[in-house]
Every structure is written in C-alpha cells, then in structure tokens.
Amino acid sequence: MSGNTVVGKAAAGAKGQDARSQETRDKLLDGALRTLVEQGIAKASARAIATTAGVNQALVFYHFGSVDELLAAACRRGAELRVARHRERLRSVTSLSELLAFGREMHAEERDAGHVAVLGQLLAGAQTHPRLAPATAAGLDLWIAEIEQVLVRVLAGTPLAEFTDPAGLARAVAASFVGLELYEGVDPAGAEAALTALEQLGALMAAVEELNPVARKAVTYTLRWQSGRGR
Amino acid sequence: MSGNTVVGKAAAGAKGQDARSQETRDKLLDGALRTLVEQGIAKASARAIATTAGVNQALVFYHFGSVDELLAAACRRGAELRVARHRERLRSVTSLSELLAFGREMHAEERDAGHVAVLGQLLAGAQTHPRLAPATAAGLDLWIAEIEQVLVRVLAGTPLAEFTDPAGLARAVAASFVGLELYEGVDPAGAEAALTALEQLGALMAAVEELNPVARKAVTYTLRWQSGRGR
DNA sequence: GTCTATAAGCAGATAGAC
DNA sequence: GTCTATCTGCTTATAGAC
Numbered sequence: 001m002s003g004n005t006v007v008g009k010a011a012a013g014a015k016g017q018d019a020r021s022q023e024t025r026d027k028l029l030d031g032a033l034r035t036l037v038e039q040g041i042a043k044a045s046a047r048a049i050a051t052t053a054g055v056n057q058a059l060v061f062y063h064f065g066s067v068d069e070l071l072a073a074a075c076r077r078g079a080e081l082r083v084a085r086h087r088e089r090l091r092s093v094t095s096l097s098e099l100l101a102f103g104r105e106m107h108a109e110e111r112d113a114g115h116v117a118v119l120g121q122l123l124a125g126a127q128t129h130p131r132l133a134p135a136t137a138a139g140l141d142l143w144i145a146e147i148e149q150v151l152v153r154v155l156a157g158t159p160l161a162e163f164t165d166p167a168g169l170a171r172a173v174a175a176s177f178v179g180l181e182l183y184e185g186v187d188p189a190g191a192e193a194a195l196t197a198l199e200q201l202g203a204l205m206a207a208v209e210e211l212n213p214v215a216r217k218a219v220t221y222t223l224r225w226q227s228g229r230g231r
Numbered sequence: 232m233s234g235n236t237v238v239g240k241a242a243a244g245a246k247g248q249d250a251r252s253q254e255t256r257d258k259l260l261d262g263a264l265r266t267l268v269e270q271g272i273a274k275a276s277a278r279a280i281a282t283t284a285g286v287n288q289a290l291v292f293y294h295f296g297s298v299d300e301l302l303a304a305a306c307r308r309g310a311e312l313r314v315a316r317h318r319e320r321l322r323s324v325t326s327l328s329e330l331l332a333f334g335r336e337m338h339a340e341e342r343d344a345g346h347v348a349v350l351g352q353l354l355a356g357a358q359t360h361p362r363l364a365p366a367t368a369a370g371l372d373l374w375i376a377e378i379e380q381v382l383v384r385v386l387a388g389t390p391l392a393e394f395t396d397p398a399g400l401a402r403a404v405a406a407s408f409v410g411l412e413l414y415e416g417v418d419p420a421g422a423e424a425a426l427t428a429l430e431q432l433g434a435l436m437a438a439v440e441e442l443n444p445v446a447r448k449a450v451t452y453t454l455r456w457q458s459g460r461g462r
Numbered sequence: 463g464t465c466t467a468t469a470a471g472c473a474g475a476t477a478g479a480c
Numbered sequence: 481g482t483c484t485a486t487c488t489g490c491t492t493a494t495a496g497a498c
Contacts (some may be wrong), residue, residue: 040359042273056483123413124355128271138416168428171421182354186368190402195328197399207453218446222438417492
C-alpha cells in the first residue's frame with residue numbers, strides 16, 4: 001500500500017520511517033477533511049490541505065498522486081469513522097420512534113462535526129471530478145447500509161413493511177440529510193423547521209405501529225387498495 | 232439599473248446600445264446557469280462562463296462586478312424561471328396523491344434541465360463564498376413558498392393538518408430534492424430507488440386521507456396521544 | 463459597451479537536494 | 481520521505497484602445 005520494500009540497514013530505521021510516513025498520510029487525510037469542512041470543495045487545494053495538515057504541499061502528490069485521490073481517500077475514511085461511531089447505538093434501536101429520537105441526536109452530532117456537509121461538498125465536486133464520484137458514492141453507501149439495516153429491523157412486523165422498500169428509503173434518508181446539511185449552511189432556522197417537520201412525519205409512521213388492531217387493518221386495507229390502483 | 236443616463240445624439244442609438252447591453256447580461260446569466268449545470272461550481276470561472284455565453288470575459292466584471300455576483304443573479308433568475316414554469320400546474324393540485332404524481336413529473340423535468348442540481352452546486356459554494364449564501368437561500372425560498380402553498384391547501388381538512396407544519400415540511404421537501412439531485416450524480420440507480428421509496432411514503436400519507444371515518448378517528452387519536460407524549 | 467492586453471496571484475504537479 | 485524551487489497554466493480583475 002505504502003510501496004515500502006525497504007529491507008536495508010536497520011529494521012528500526014525502516015520502521016521509524018514507515019511510521020512517520022503513516023503519520024503524514026493520516027495528517028493529510030485529517031487535513032483534507034478539515035479543509036473540506038472549513039473551506040468547502042472549491043478551496044480544498046493541495047496547498048490549503050497541506051497547510052491545515054501542517055505538512056509540506058508536495059507530500060500530497062507523493063502520498064496520494066493527486067488532490068482528487070486524497071479527497072477520495074479522505075471521504076472513505078471519514079465515512080468509516082463517523083459510521084463506526086454510531087454503529088453500536090444504531091444496532092440497539094428496535095422501534096421507529098426510538099430511531100427518530102436517535103436520528104435527531106445523530107444529526108446534532110454530525111452537524112457539529114461537519115462530516116455530512118463534507119459529503120455534500122464532495123457530491124457537488126463529483127459532478128466535475130469523475131474520480132470523486134465513486135468515492136463519494138462509497139462513503140454514502142456506508143451510511144446507507146447502516147440505515148437500511150435499522151429500517152429493516154424496525155419496520156418488520158409493521159403494516160409499513162408491506163409497502164415500503166427499506167433499501168430505497170435508506171437512500172432517501174441519506175440523500176435528504178445531505179441536502180438538509182447543505183441547506184443549513186444558508187438558512188439555519190429553515191433547516192431546523194424542516195427537521196422538526198420530518199420528525200412529525202416520522203411520528204405519523206410510528207403512530208401506525210401503535211394503532212389498535214382494527215384501525216391497523218383499516219390502514220393496511222386502504223394502503224393495499226391504493227397500491228393496487230397506483231401502478 | 233444599467234446606469235444608462237445617456238440622452239445624447241440619437242435616442243435610437245442609445246436604445247440600440249441598451250438593448251445590446253441587456254442581451255449581453257442575459258447571455259451571461261444563461262451562460263452562468265449552463266456552466267453550473269455542465270461543469271459545476273468548481274469550474275464556473277469568469278472565463279468558463281463567458282465562453283459558454285459566447286461573450287468576452289471582461290464583460291462579466293463590467294456587468295456584474297464579480298463572478299460571485301453573477302452567480303448570485305443567475306441563481307435568482309434561474310429559480311424564478313423554473314418555479315414560474317410549474318406554478319400554474321402546482322396551483323391546480325388539490326389532493327396529496329395528485330401532488331405526488333405531479334412531483335414525480337416535476338422531478339423528471341428538473342433533473343433534465345439540471346436546475347435543481349444547480350441549487351446544490353450553489354449551496355456547496357455558499358459555504359465558502361458568503362455572497363452566494365443569501366442568493367441561494369432566496370432561490371430556494373421561491374421553491375419553498377410554492378411548495379408550502381400547495382401543502383397548506385392539500386393538507387387542509389385532513390387529520391394530517393393537525394400534526395404537520397407545512398412551512399417546515401416544504402423546507403424539508405426542497406432540501407431533500409436538492410440532496411437527491413446531487414446523489415443522482417454519483418448513483419442514478421440509488422436515486423431512483425430513493426425516489427420510489429419517497430413516493431410510497433407519500434402514498435402512506437395519502438392513504439390516511441382516504442381512510443374510513445372510524446379508522447381515521449383511530450389514527451387521529453393515536454397521533455394525539457403520541458404528540459402529547461413526545462414533547 | 464465591448465474589446466485586447468496584462469498584472470498579480472494561486473492552482474496542480476514535478477525535479478532534484480537532502 | 482521530506483524538503484525547496486520551479487514550471488506551466490488558469491484565476492480574478494483592471495487599464496486603456498476602440
């Protein structure tokens with residue numbers, strides 16, 4: 001990976017260099033993420049990233065070949081770190097209303113960390129830099145996979161399971177959150193209102209979960225009739 | 232606005248220049264939008280826009296002062312044009328399911344035109360270029376206002392009216408669509424799945440509209456109980 | 463109003479010293 | 481592996497001819 005085939009003089013020396021090399025790579029990955037958060041994709045140049053990372057500008061190209069490759073690697077790593085951070089708690093969620101409460105919490109944390117906004121920046125950049133597109137899609141997929149799992153578990157045994165596609169829903173949730181993070185950058189109050197409205201919408205779905213059997217049947221029946229007519 | 236205070240020689244001459252000036256402005260506004268669609272915010276430079284518009288690069292600064300000001304003006308105009316295009320049809324919508332069907336249609340049209348993606352590009356750029364933030368927010372607000380009106384009308388007389396905030400919901404819908412357009416750039420199939428899932432979600436809400444009175448009462452009751460408990 | 467020419471600076475990327 | 485120095489090209493923005 002690092003292309004280190006050195007077997008010379010001292011193993012300790014090689015190891016020391018290797019460790020420093022890895023440290024530089026980490027600094028650059030972290031610097032790329034921070035630059036994306038603080039300055040956006042438009043200003044995420046090799047020089048800006050290197051300055052943020054506190055390393056020499058030429059090292060961007062030595063370690064990653066190009067700025068786009070560095071951004072792509074940073075995107076992957078960032079998504080892995082953020083998703084891993086929530087994974088355990090997400091897997092303990094068992095109901096829709098629980099998921100909604102946790103979603104609000106997760107949003108606040110991600111907003112402060114700025115990593116969802118980073119995905120927005122990269123998504124915007126990916127339209128031009130083809131190398132970024134697969135990396136961004138991969139980063140988003142980490143979130144999507146996690147959300148999808150929770151949705152499958154939470155919707156199971158609900159009338160909703162019959163009429164919703166967890167895979168599509170997970171993608172919609174992920175994309176919507178990215179859009180909301182970007183929107184928050186230009187209208188924080190509007191974004192807050194939007195988030196609250198989505199929570200109410202979620203509560204509506206959660207309410208179906210807790211309906212009494214008769215009403216539940218009625219909803220199921222109406223949905224069946226609707227979907228039979230709809231397509 | 233164009234600062235033309237000329238009253239000299241020939242009114243026709245002054246008028247001719249004024250007309251040509253306006254034509255140049257229009258070309259630049261159109262060129263800015265097209266450049267944003269085709270190359271993204273990162274490559275939307277004065278030169279790139281001028282080339283797309285077929286005019287001289289210096290005219291960007293003569294007419295708009297800076298690239299950011301041109302982009303801001305283009306954003307406003309683009310949103311006005313696109314919203315005006317759908318306004319009439321949107322105002323004829325009377326039910327939620329009708330709105331959903333029309334939403335799909337509108338999405339296909341906007342995706343092809345690329346103007347929602349433009350809002351995404353500008354939203355991403357607005358994080359860095361403060362001048363873009365208010366313009367982008369204003370452009371988005373044109374969409375939001377239209378969506379909000381429809382939602383108010385469509386949700387009235389529905390049990391949903393009691394538990395949803397049209398203003399917040401409209402913002403959520405607009406932001407989500409921007410996110411979806413950006414997502415579509417890196418994963419078209421995923422975006423399609425997401426859109427279909429959202430449609431199902433909408434159908435669920437529409438189903439509540441068409442519930443029989445007994446079930447409707449049950450849903451309303453459960454929602455009231457939920458919202459009383461929730462906050 | 464529109465053009466050419468140009469200033470001043472920042473971009474990605476590389477060569478070569480250490 | 482890391483550094484400095486540098487090449488090339490593109491950026492915003494302006495001055496001045498037409």
